[in-house]
Amino acid sequence: MLTRKVSDFLSRPKIILGVYLLVSVIIALQHYARGPLKYNNFQIFRAALGHLAAHQNLHLQYPNEYFDLFLYHPSFCIIFAPFSLLPLPVSLVLWLACCSLAMFYAIRSLPLRHTDKAFFWWFILFELVTSLHGQQTNPLIVAGGLLTFTLLENGDTRWAALFPLLAFCIKGYGLVYAGMFLFYPQKREYISYSVLWAVVLALLPLPVTGLDHFVQVYKDWYGILVADHAVNYGFSILGLIKVWWPSFSQSGVAKVQLAGVVLFGITWLLCLFRNQYRTLRQRLLLLAYASLWVILFNHAAESPTYVIAIPGVVLFHIVNRKQLAPWSKTLIVLVFVFCILAPTDIYPPALRHNFFEPYLIKVIPCVLVWVVLQIQLLLHQHENQN
Structure with a gap:
């Protein structure tokens, strides 16, 4: 009570x-x-x-x-x-x-x-x-x-x-x-x-x-x-590539971003041509996709810009908590613990400055959500009811 x-x-x-x-x-x-x-x-x-x-x-x-x-x-x-x-x-x-x-x-x-x-x-x-x-x-x-x-x-x-x-x-x-x-x-x-x-x-x-x-x-x-x-990789997929592959150069940034634009276009056009937008749930997922994509492929993304990406995570969870229950619950927890809380005093300064920040840990949970959402949209795997 x-x-x-x-x-x-x-x-x-x-x-x-x-x-x-x-x-x-x-x-x-x-x-x-x-x-x-x-x-x-x-x-x-x-x-x-x-x-x-x-x-x-x-x-x-x-x-x-x-x-x-x-x-x-x-x-x-x-x-x-x-x-x-x-x-x-x-x-x-x-x-x-x-x-x-x-x-x-x-x-x-x-x-x-x-x-x-x-x-x-x-x-x-x-x-x-x-x-x-x-x-x-x-x-x-x-x-x-x-x-x-x-x-x-x-x-x-x-x-x-x-x-x-x-x-x-x-x-x-x-x-x-x-x-x-x-x-x-x-x-x-x-x-x-x-x-x-x-x-x-x-x-x-x-x-x-x-x-x-x-x-x-x-x-x-x-x-x-x-x-x-010309000078940024950002808190993004581009930044993660730079962390994992230090030789990744600025010339590669434009190529990765172009690939992201092409993937975005293909995804939305498929949804359009397949009438994969008729229900509110489908349209919410498209909004979620835009919110995540625009930050994850953004060379200027910073930690504070994730207030734009997180609504995409929330909408993904709201739509999918029944259909993709294990995935959705796991991902929402990962986002909260390793993305939202990453820059806060919940973690000791040494951990933040020596691990979370240089390895862009904040980015990874949102990338995982985006990957699952990307597969979901391409394979047309979500409920067709309001």
Whole structure:
């Protein structure tokens, strides 16, 4: 009886929402109190609007303001503008709270049972915390993907077309969620609205840059994307190959990523031509596949970006916990223990720094889930009922 009451209490959306907000505020205040080095990523986002207005190259080093580089779309400066203009401590708290709220409400919007949503909220919480500690944009990207799915399910094509493009304006790979439109009617309407939203979002910097500097801003952005690709392997399949095969060179990165793109295309086209998207379960698996794939083949993937991959794991588990019970239960435990908890203080620092990080242990459980899901989709092995 007591166990059930505790379970019911912890399943209440208001309680979970309160935890999400409390965690966000605590992390924000903790990092602000420790000084600028602890919220460096936020400083990068915050300074971008001023650089844009001053007609400076957004993607150069500005060591007097922060370390590292601004790698985001020029329109992100405008989207982030409210946080650039508010006082620093207020904007930092609100930024992390917005990231958590986006994740919470995106999960809430999904066409899942309440018990599944509650599991989703709690299971991803530690991964969300990892992302919040880096003030990362990743929760917004995955929230955009989940909302895209919900809006497509509800037939709201106009707004469904917007969210993948908003995600793209944060990080380019967020656009992958736009591919879900293939499995829904009103494809022409989706494409038309996508073009409209793309133009609107691309022009966002124009009032700040003016015509003279507008084109240069996009040239600078393209240049940093090319340079970024040349130096990374990431917390990804590419990184694992580098760990296991040290001679793996940058020339091989493009080949592996191309193979990943081809495999992604083949998988989705097979599902499309075989009508392997008619049920909600099938569409949830396609969403799960996109969420995992976009991180596992991403040369820029980091530990905090796994807040994008973990929803794929959760959806895989929710769909398959009956059909593939032993596989699903084993994999979900492996992901929690060796992926979600990998960067936390659950493990001693020596173990984290000498084993988990250099050997990319965090990546391996998600790769296993992706492999099982890949086989499942190619062999058409899942239930054909809603």
